[in-house]
Amino acid sequence: MHHLGPLTVHQFPCLQDNYGFLVRDEASGKVATIDTPEAARIEAEAEKLGWGIDLILNTHWHLDHIGGNAPLKERFGAEIVAPEGEGDKIPGADRRILGGDHVMLGETRLDVIAVPGHTLGHIAYHAPEAKLAFVGDTLFSLGCGRMFEGDKAGFWASLQKLRALPEETTIFCAHEYTKxxxxxxxxxxxxxxxxxxxxxxxxxxxxxxxxxxxxxxxxxxxxxxxxxxxxxxxxxxxxxxxxxxxxxxxxxxxxxxxx
Incomplete structure (x- = not known):
């Protein structure tokens, strides 16, 4: 469990090498899941903690990031928030957002950063108060995501945006690829x-x-x-x-x- 200012982040392994993240705003008790790699595991972790899930915050459209959207929405009544730039590749989205927008998790603001490269509509979520960012598959420790849809100039620009965040920012990457x-x-x-x-x-x-x-x-x-x-x-x-x-x-x- 990571306690970072107004947010608590519960991190746990999913699938083969993904990480699940349940994020709780301590002031309000509101909870988000960052992507939904494995619905059953995410549900079990939330129930173990006694947490609901109010928001599903998607970073991009790949199946290991949205595969649990529908069952978790049905189970918890969560609102699915998805990047506008992914078009209709994320079915069931209740709200679509772009870089420059923000999402409120209870009383904590999450700024949305457009980081195309891995996919064209990929976004990251940055919580300035908590000094953390969820970067999906754009940035990994000692690496970055594969350039499936973007181009070199766009991907490099995306990495520069993340690099420009405050140095004390804690980066939560979506996979255990570091070794x-x-x-x-x-x-x-x-x-x-x-x-x-x-x-x-x-x-x-x-x-x-x-x-x-x-x-x-x-x-x-x-x-x-x-x-x-x-x-x-x-x-x-x-x-x-x-x-x-x-x-x-x-x-x-x-x-x-x-x-």
């Missing part, structure tokens, strides 16, 4: 001391069966190569000295895809 991401990151940025330290930490955490998520943005900015595509030293290590950052990002993403 594999660390192996790739070390292949392109082996001299990075912050990356070496994080890689060792991740190995220890996974050996203990402990999640590597959430992660501090301040640490991620130092260690994650996908947040450092505009670092000349990293560009040089890829043989891309002087190249635009979006091209460095695209090369990183391409190499990771085939790693």
């Amino acid at each position: 594999a991401n660390a192996a790739f990151a070390m292949s392109v940025d082996a001299g990075n001391e912050a990356l070496k330290a994080r890689t060792a930490e991740v190995a220890r955490l996974r050996e203990e069966g402990t999640p590597t998520v959430p992660v501090a943005l301040a640490e991620e900015k130092k260690a994650n190569p996908f947040l450092r595509a505009d670092d000349p030293a990293l560009a040089a290590s890829l043989g891309l000295s002087g190249a635009p950052a979006e091209d460095v990002f695209a090369e990183l993403r391409s190499r990771k895809d085939s790693f």
Whole structure:
């Protein structure tokens, strides 16, 4: 359980490597689930805590993020809030939102950030008071999502938006991918001391069966190569000295895809 200012976040594994997040506004008792990877597990966790579910906050349309929408709406009467940019790919949405909008979870404001790249309409939810962000599949610890629908310029711009959040922001990523991401990151940025330290930490955490998520943005900015595509030293290590950052990002993403 993570207690972050006005919000409490209960995190738990779902499916093969997803995380479920139940988020409670302590002032009002209102609860949201960030995406719905596994309805039965989410329902069981909510009932174990004695929580209802008032809002379903979707980040993007992939099935491992919306698969439980309908049964959880039926069970709890939750309102489904979905990104407008995903069109009709998220059935049953009660409210559609865009970057620049906000959602109130009880008395806590969640700002909506458009982060296209993994999918074209992907959004993130940032709670400034709680100093946290739910970033779906856009950003992972030491990695980022696959570029299924977006383009390199758009995806790099999305990562820059997340990088620009306050350094004390806690990042909640949707998957436990960090160990594999660390192996790739070390292949392109082996001299990075912050990356070496994080890689060792991740190995220890996974050996203990402990999640590597959430992660501090301040640490991620130092260690994650996908947040450092505009670092000349990293560009040089890829043989891309002087190249635009979006091209460095695209090369990183391409190499990771085939790693």
